Structures are given as structure tokens and as C-alpha cells.
Amino acid sequence: MALNLDTRQRAMLAEMHVRVWSPLTAPEPAATSSAVEVADAAVLTHDAPVVSSPAPVSVAAARAPVPAAVTAHAAALAAAPVSTPRMGQRPEGLDHMDWATLHSTVSSCQACTLCSTRHHTVFGVGAPAPEGQVPQVDWLIVGEAPGENEDLQGQPFVGQAGQLLDNMLRACGLSRTAQAGPEGGGIYITNVLKCRPPGNRNPKPEEVAQCEPYLQRQVALLKPKIIVAMGRFAVQSLLQHSVPGVDNTPLGKLRGQVHSYQGVPVVVTYHPAYLLRNLPEKAKVWADLCLAMAQLRGRSQ
Numbered sequence: 256m257a258l259n260l261d262t263r264q265r266a267m268l269a270e271m272h273v274r275v276w277s278p279l280t281a282p283e284p285a286a287t288s289s290a291v292e293v294a295d296a297a298v299l300t301h302d303a304p305v306v307s308s309p310a311p312v313s314v315a316a317a318r319a320p321v322p323a324a325v326t327a328h329a330a331a332l333a334a335a336p337v338s339t340p341r342m343g344q345r346p347e348g349l350d351h352m353d354w355a356t357l358h359s360t361v362s363s364c365q366a367c368t369l370c371s372t373r374h375h376t377v378f379g380v381g382a383p384a385p386e387g388q389v390p391q392v393d394w395l396i397v398g399e400a401p402g403e404n405e406d407l408q409g410q411p412f413v414g415q416a417g418q419l420l421d422n423m424l425r426a427c428g429l430s431r432t433a434q435a436g437p438e439g440g441g442i443y444i445t446n447v448l449k450c451r452p453p454g455n456r457n458p459k460p461e462e463v464a465q466c467e468p469y470l471q472r473q474v475a476l477l478k479p480k481i482i483v484a485m486g487r488f489a490v491q492s493l494l495q496h497s498v499p500g501v502d503n504t505p506l507g508k509l510r511g512q513v514h515s516y517q518g519v520p521v522v523v524t525y526h527p528a529y530l531l532r533n534l535p536e537k538a539k540v541w542a543d544l545c546l547a548m549a550q551l552r553g554r555s556q
């Protein structure tokens with residue numbers, strides 16, 4: 256049985272990343288044959304490989320009704336309003352946005368499919384600042400992406416990994432909510448992705464590509480004196496233009512040196528979630544934070 260989809264329905268399915276395969280000509284299956292090659296089946300898949308040559312199916316299978324879930328899904332898509340979010344589009348003018356506009360732009364972002372599964376966007380948290388003003392900070396901590404708790408609360412690093420991060424920061428005399436003193440010390444914590452990948456899966460390259468300009472603008476506005484990149488995705492995202500082959504370089508090889516992002520020194524370290532599984536590595540993160548503190552001190556001397 257073929258699904259007769261019009262152009263609008265096909266466009267919507269493409270928008271939802273639902274692949275449709277359907278032959279241009281659909282031969283009638285021979286009624287007498289028990290197992291014949293049948294090409295008359297529209298194939299609806301979620302990210303499944305495109306079916307270029309149909310697998311042999313029995314006539315009974317070919318004539319079986321399309322599963323209710325598939326037809327319901329197609330019907331729901333067809334009924335969806337034409338103003339379905341247009342994926343892949345970010346607002347113009349990011350490079351000139353102020354903090355408040357950037358924040359609200361992130362809150363309503365629909366640049367990738369993560370917007371359809373998130374509860375909240377997670378912009379970041381840090382030193383208190385008057386409404387709409389850029390927090391005054393020396394430190395910027397960059398993680399990977401919100402997890403379940405962060406997605407529910409709209410705050411970065413509020414789960415177990417966050418508690419570990421807070422403890423490590425406390426050991427450096429820092430707190431996520433403290434105002435910068437005369438000696439500096441304010442921090443801001445954010446992630447490469449502002450929305451949670453479902454099931455905490457790894458961010459996809461296209462999601463990172465869509466979200467990265469937000470981080471870029473946050474850095475430009477915050478003007479931190481040091482960035483601590485925590486984990487593979489933060490490191491790859493921040494160093495992709497300055498470290499050739501960064502995607503294939505083990506994080507351990509990037510530690511212990513000071514890199515640069517938009518002219519801001521960057522120190523690389525392990526992600527707190529990794530530390531929760533590998534507690535002996537804590538000493539290395541402490542060494543990385545000491546390097547960041549030394550870099551800061553060197554700068555202010």
C-alpha cells in the first residue's frame with residue numbers, strides 16, 4: 256500500500272527528518288505469487304538508511320495495512336500548522352546583540368531539533384549582575400550540554416557533576432554566585448549546547464554548529480580573563496580553529512598548556528561527569544585549575 260503524500264506533507268516530513276521512500280512507478284503485485292518482489296511500499300523511517308532497492312516481501316506483507324502508528328504520525332504531520340519551526344535558522348545580528356537580547360534569543364531558539372524535546376534552554380549562571388547587564392567575571396567555565404536536571408531547572412551543572420564542580424571551584428576560592436571582588440574572581444558557567452540532547456546522548460556536529468555562535472557571543476560580551484574548557488565537546492568547540500586536528504587529539508594531550516579562544520587564554524580539563532566515574536583523575540583537574548589560576552595571576556601582575 257502506498258502513502259499518497261502531497262508536496263506539503265513531504266516537505267514537513269523532511270523537516271522532521273523522516274525519510275520517505277517511494278518508487279516513481281508502483282507495479283501491482285502478482286496476486287497469485289506467494290513471495291514476489293514488491294516495490295509498492297512507501298517506507299517511512301526515522302533516520303534509517305535510505306532504501307534504494309526494496310527488500311523482497313511477501314504479498315501478504317505488502318498488502319497488510321500500514322501500522323496505525325505510522326498513519327497516525329503521517330496524519331499528525333499533515334495536520335500540523337504550516338508555521339512549523341524552521342529548523343536551521345538562527346536570528347540575524349548575533350554579533351551585535353547585547354546580553355539581554357542574546358539571552359532571550361537563546362530562550363526562543365529553534366535552530367535545531369533539540370528545541371522540540373527541551374523543557375528549558377540553559378543560558379548559563381554566574382556572578383550576579385543588574386537585570387540585563389553582563390556579569391563581571393574573570394572565569395568562564397564551559398561544559399558540554401544540559402543534562403536532565405539542568406533541562407528541568409534551566410540552570411547549568413545542578414546535578415551530581417555540578418556539585419563536584421562547585422566543590423572544585425570552592426577549593427580555588429570561587430563560587431558560582433559570588434560577586435567579583437576588588438581582586439576579581441567572578442565566574443560564569445555555561446555549556447556549548449544550550450539545550451539538552453535527549454537521553455544525554457552526545458551532541459551532534461550540526462547541533463554544535465548551530466549553538467556555537469551563542470557561546471562565541473557570550474565570550475565576546477563577558478570578556479573573561481580565563482576559560483576552562485571541561486570535556487571533549489567544550490575543548491573541540493573552543494579550539495577547533497586554533498589547534499589543528501583537535502577532534503582526534505586525546506584530551507590528555509591538550510592539558511597542561513594554555514590555548515586561546517578569541518584572544519582569551521583557555522585551559523583544558525576533564526569533565527566533572529568523567530571525574531565521577533574516574534575519581535583518581537581529580538588530581539589532574541586540580542592541576543589544571545592551578546594552571547588557570549597561575550595564568551590569571553600572571554596576567555594581573
Ligand code: URA
Nearest residue numbers: 398399400401411412
Ligand atoms: N554536564 C554539562 O556539561 N553541563 C551541565 O550543565 C550539566 C552536566
